[in-house]
Amino acid sequence: PSVCLYCGVGCNITLDVKMNKLCRIVARENADVNDQWLCDKGRFGHAFVHSPHRLKTPLVKRGDKLEPATWQEALDLISHRLGEIIEESGPDSVGGIGSTRATNEANYLFQRFMRAAVGTNNVDHIGRVPDGARPLSSLAEIREADVIFVMGVDPIEEAPIVELLIRRAVLTKGTKIIVANPRRIALN
Numbered sequence: 001p002s003v004c005l006y007c008g009v010g011c012n013i014t015l016d017v018k019m020n021k022l023c024r025i026v027a028r029e030n031a032d033v034n035d036q037w038l039c040d041k042g043r044f045g046h047a048f049v050h051s052p053h054r055l056k057t058p059l060v061k062r063g064d065k066l067e068p069a070t071w072q073e074a075l076d077l078i079s080h081r082l083g084e085i086i087e088e089s090g091p092d093s094v095g096g097i098g099s100t101r102a103t104n105e106a107n108y109l110f111q112r113f114m115r116a117a118v119g120t121n122n123v124d125h126i127g128r129v130p131d132g133a134r135p136l137s138s139l140a141e142i143r144e145a146d147v148i149f150v151m152g153v154d155p156i157e158e159a160p161i162v163e164l165l166i167r168r169a170v171l172t173k174g175t176k177i178i179v180a181n182p183r184r185i186a187l188n
Contacts, residue, residue, distance in 0.1 A: 001013075001014055001015075001028060002014070002015050003103060004025070004038070004042040005102065005103070006039070006041050006042045006045060006160070007041075007042075007158055007159045007160065007161075008158075008159060009033065009034065009139070009159045009161050009162060010033060010103075011027065011030075011033060011034035011037075011038055011039075011042055011161055012027065012028035012029070012030040012033055012034060013025050013026065013027060013028055013038065013042065014026050014027075014028050021050060022046055022049050022050065024043075025038070025042065025043050025044075025046055026038065026043070027043075031138075031140055032138035032139065032140055033138070033139055034139070034161050035139070035140065035165075037161055037164055037165070038161065039160030039161050039163075039164060040160070041160055042160070042161070057069065057070070057071075058070075058071060058073075058074035059074075060073060060074055060077055082094065082118065086118065086119070091118055091119035091120040092120050092122060094114075094118050094120050094122065095114075095120065095122035095123070095124070096110060096111070096113075096114040096118075096120075096122065096123050096124075097123075097124055097125060098110050098111065098123065098124070098125040099125065107125070110123075111123045139161070139162065139165055142162070142165040142166060142168075142169050143165065143168065143169050143172075143173065144173075145169060145173075145175050146175060146176065147175065147176045147177075147178065148166055148169065148175055148176070148177050148178070149178045149180070150166070150177060150178070150179045150180070150181070150185075150187055151179075151180045151181070152180065152181055152182075153181070154181065154183070154185040154186075154187075155185075155187065156185070156186050156187075163186070163187065166187065
């Protein structure tokens, strides 16, 4: 059992492994999140796990080139440079941007590191909810909506399972969709 990290939805999944190799990903039942649905990216987007081109060691810049290094060398370099910046300009000269693709636990550890070790409150993430927006208590609410207003987001790229649930609501309940986006998206 696991949680999909493709987007911020956090679909419940099962990772099927055979002979220490990831073979497939299937949805797990959770009515409040993905209701046994899984987008194609979450289901089939795992070839990178065993790719021969995947980085297996950190790279550090030496002169003009990136060269392989040990984890200890890379972490020491990061620690040294971060320490220099903090000493020179203070901890508020450093900021951290978390990821909506990371788990809540990973983002929690990241913000704790920034606040406790670095000494700054300059922590944010790209997937911020606009002021006044009310997040859904569960994705199951999409099924019951009469109207869905999609503003400035392309669900098929940013949260594919949400687009599947929106399309399901349109087809089964007749839910109306209003799209406000500077680009033409699939939901138009």
